[in-house]
Amino acid sequence: MAEYMKKASKNLQDSQELQKQWHDQKAVLIQYQPGQKVWVLEPVAPRALQDKWSRPHLIVEKKGEVTFLVDLGTARSPLRVLHVNRLKPFYDRADLTLLMATDEGQEEESDPLPDLFSSTEQDALVEGVVLGDCLTDEQKDNCINLLGQFSELFSTVPGTKSWCEHTIDTGDSMPVKSKIYRQPDHVRDCIKQEVQKMIELGVVEHSESPWASPVVLVPKPPSKDVKREMRFCVDYRGLNQVTKTDAHPIPRADELIDTLASAKYLSTFDLTAGYWQIKLSEDAKAKTAFSTIGGHYQFTVMPFGLKNAPATFQRLVNSVLQGLEAFSAAYLDDIAVFRSTWDDHLVHLWKVLEALQKAGLTIKASKCQLGQGKVVFWDTW
Template sequence: MKKASKSLQASQELQKQWHDQKAVLILYQRGQKVWVLEPVAPRALQDKWSGPHIIVEKKGEVTYLVDLGTARSPLRVLHVNRLKPYYDRADLTLLMATDEGQEEESDPLPDLFSSTEQDALVEGVVLAECLTAEQKDKCINLLGKFSELFSTVPATTSWCEHTIDTGDSMSVKSKIYRQPDHVRDCIKQEVQKMLELGVVEHSESPWASPVVLGPKPYSKDEKREMRFCVDYRGLNQVTKTDAHPIPRADELIDTLASAKYLSTFDLTAGYWQIKLSEDAKAKTAFSTIGGHY
């Protein structure tokens, strides 16, 4: 037994040495917000991040007393491996800079948006407090001029279309999945919405993929919204992949390190905004109990 105990201790020390080579010392301050990794009841082997919670004090070299805010156990001592920093999201602001110099003529912007019904969200844009009254008026006029950019109705572009190369493969037809009654009603509503928007149309294609519904992870309502998904695994197996390289995320972040302003675009239903070729329309057909689209 002594020999086995010594062998186990030596093995543990060796593993610790290998682990400590890449270990990073993380220190938290009193009052700092953190995420906490907690088990999901009743699944003891499944964890999730919860928070933010507040650091009360440091108990040991690698342990902290955390205020979880629960009635059962409001304070708990946790290992640093079960914590990670929480960062508050910055408020959305819109900045506008003016140049007194002569403006250069530029090519007109393409008309990427259709004249469908628009539900503008211009009123939700927050203007920075540092702007003058004149600059705010210019921003409001500019937002009103391009209010279609803030629409919740997906637009479309005519600049390109998406094609799917399956070579000489035979058409793939998968059986529809069995769905409970309340899910069937959701599927009918989603299909009807897409028909009204012109996103889908009735089809007679020999290709068919099944439909699944999954809850959206960031639904704010008590009744979680459902996401309409098509299971294209059968189509993907016969599709020739594009070898064009995708930019690396870490390299893109490095290029933004010295930037003062970052602009992002959040497209409404971005996958709907690129048209499919006639051949791709047939291959992306899906089936529900109510029909083939």
Template sequence: MESALPGNMYNIKEIVLPLRSETFVPVSLPRNAGQPHCCVLVERVNNDLRWKVARTLIRTTDISGVRVLNLYDREQIIEKGTLVSTCEYTDWLRRCQYISSGTPSKDSETRVITLLEDCRSVLSPNEFVKAKKLLLKYADVFSSNDADMGKTGLVQHKINPGEELPIRQRPRRLPVAREKEVETMIEGMVKDGIIEPSSSPWCSPVLLVKKKDGTMRFCVDYRRRNDVTKRDSYPLPRIDDTLDMLTRVKWFSTLDLKSGYWQVEIDLKDKEKTAFSTGKGLWEFKVMPFGLCNAPATFERLMELVLTGLIGDACLVYLDDIIIVGRTFEEHLQNLERVFMNNQNANLNLSPKKCSLFKRQVNFLGYVLSEEGIRTDPEKIAAVKYCPIPKDKTQVRAFLGLCSYYRRFVKNFANIAKPLYKLTEENIIIRRHFCWDESCNIAFQELKDRLCKTPILGYSNASKAFIVDTDASDIGLGCVLSQRNGDQEKIKERIFPPPRLHLSVYKYLEPYAKLL
């Protein structure tokens, strides 16, 4: 295909782009002094991240505009005369009989085979071939080594301390045995383009935190900086609402980004606010570091932009954890490709070690998901099972917090846990004396037993009727949303945790209390 010199395409009237949707934008074609051409190749403009233009090949007799996708969660206005895209006129087209593609590198093929190795038992030979073909097509989405990380400018992290003066903290002393290890970490981050030397008026100390495998994690203590930073209120999705989006799914894949925060750019004027010191030099991050109070909000905003149009249909996302679902293998394969393509376009890389593909059962956010439904993760429940008797109010709160994560699996959770909740109440008697009596011990053991024998919660089906049951007593309120499973008498239940009630509510008569 031969082409003439490229030209610019401008919109001919002001256009409002609705949030997270695609809009047809009328544009003007550039003049061309050459011979008549039959087609126009539309390319996107890279200098504006507010929207994306679909790459298209269109006949000149048909083109009147281009398709523009607004990725943001607010309306965008394209003023008249704005450069929307570029294009090239083509002289002629020839129908391709054969498509020549490069041979995948040996390293790419090895990584793909490793990813699929534990899928052979659930995939047929034909399905395995299709899965391998897809992964080879998007092999560059997976990191090849620890230094192979993407970087996206779709969202930039900002730090807004208001009118506060820069905060400078003295470096903390590190264990002598760890000094060489820290120097190696610094050298590695400089080599990988994560940090650079700084002359910032800000400075935060460094500390080392031990990982589960015994190695040390490099952390910067940004607590003082976070205290003066204006908060970003972008919400993280509710985990229970996220899981409720699942319905009639049979195939699962989970993806995890490679050092996800480090793939997000930080605003140039805010880099100096990330400065830290180990006692030897001053450094600042070139990417979004861990430990900043608004980092989760920035990352969730990024992922929801990258996966616009896919969340709730093809996948679910919570920060850097992505789960792709499908009712059939073909649908699952298609959904995986859509997610891979969006990550590739955003220049985000996945960690192959943390990805689990083409499964009938996966662990996600502390739950085990399968075709049958949702159940608790045995590894997480083990922490409850072997939890010792709390010695103070703080330990009681920690135990209740862990149990409350799975309270939808425990019938009458509030009634059972009431003696423990009483221990956490803020009153003068409790503050003076922590009294663990027999009722507390019974509640403690009952919760542990119930959580170790939890049922499987079925997925809801929005096309079928729901049954709502409410109850009230002088202890608390309860609500169950259930649904019949086909023609059988078996009922899928979702137990809604009751709210913490004001003392005046307990005076209501039972019929009125149920209406709450």
């Protein structure tokens, strides 16, 4: 029996040594310096067998060949010696990037009620377009001449000539009618003003629809130069629950960034209140109805907050840019034109602007950039 135990122990040792040899072929000794940030693999309380990578911590000093003293920043155990296998390096974001993607305004999880009223009081002149600092005087003249040919495209008023129409398929569902939310006096006055503005723009009208969604005002993100304002919003969650899904795909932001990242010249266009440039079918108008203390209204154009609004808008933009995909990309109302040579970039800008003009769309000049080395793209409402 003792002989069998010796053989089993010898076989186990040989097997372990062989496994170690295979493991060490690709193993690399990792070294960390004092002050370096690292992720720490810690157990999840109360599940001792479940781990997670916790926020970055600082290396204090090296204690052994494969152990380091780490500052965990906790009152109970501020410093702890950890094996290198429970650490991995943390990398800060680079300060300079060719392309930045932001989603400042679209706070879908914290604020599911998007902004309905985009400002129509911004400068509509072509001179409001931002030209790249890296452009020569001749290249800037090229841009100015190009914009002059399409000056009618730039407007603070949403275009009304688009062929696209949004429908809302609710099947056999009964009309959804929600009660008006209680609002303080100053909020009711603000809602009344916003509704009147939209009536003057022709985007809403009086309604006798059996459908009704409530209105709320949501604070806009604070700005250094502008007093904090309120967003006019309609809570369409009840309507969205009975609306059949439009499966038209929305582009992946990371894939768009990869597409644009290698370009030398980048230009971006932002459509004026993009959703409002799409008409509603007669049936859909009634379903967008909302109620306020002052009355019952419905939209004549596609409002923000509808379940399938992004799919409809992306379908429109994809159709407009069909055949131009080699040098243009769009994420909803943000359109980017990219190229490595200036002459080609000018030609492609002309083609994209011509396509937008034929589609009857309008562009917000103050949010357009031409000939940039880096841009802010995917900056939704």
